[in-house]
Amino acid sequence: MNIRKIMNAEIEMVSASTSLKEAAARMERDRIGFLLVGQGRNLQGTLTDRDIVIKAVSQGMDMQATKVGDILNSEVLCCEDTQHVDEVARHMSDEQVRRMPVVNHEKQLLGIVSIGDLAQYLNPELVGEMLKGVTEKRHTA
Template sequence: MNIKDIMSNNPVLVKPTTSVKDAAAYMAREGIGFLLAGADDELIGTLTDRDIVLRAVATGKDLENTTVADILTDDMLYCSEEQGVEEVARNMGEKQIRRLPVVNAQKRLVGVVSLGDLAKHLRPETAGKVLRDISMKYSAH
């Protein structure tokens, strides 16, 4: 099974010029903690609720005048829609991340895959290892 078979389609991109306040409000309204930043189907970075807390709120930035581009993570990891579920799960565990943008062969954004998406399709031993690896990152902070 490949990532394209389980990923969430129609990823939402926020513009890099969006204020952090508006991005946080969107996250709250949609009940999500992760946004992709870019234009059209070109990804320039990711923004998590944790990024907002650590890079904006904790440092006292003005949330109305600070933009997504100011605090996003641009050291992006992503996977291909053609990669296997087990391989991507192992990579996510090793890198200790919960969500990955998915790109096609032309490196254009086509979706997002989350740990929850993967967990439904993994062998129990793989799922357990990935969860332990990712949990180590969040328990260390």
């Protein structure tokens, strides 16, 4: 089964000019910890609640004056809508990510897939492997 069949096409996106205060309020309101950053179907990056804490709050940045574009992750790992569910699960595990934007061959944003979405369609052994990969700490020398 390809990822397009299970992805969530409802995309939560903010623009790079959104204040961190507004982005954090949206995360709190929607009970999410992850936002896509861009316009229309053009993805510029991602923002997590952890990014806000580590890159802004801990540095004493003004949450109203600081914009999402100032701290977003511009190197976004994506999968293509035609990829197989198992392949995407392994990629997410290898890269230790819990969510992944889904794009078409023209790199236009179509949706997002999460570990929870994938878990419903994988065999239990692969689910355990994927969760272990995402939650393990990487050892760097």
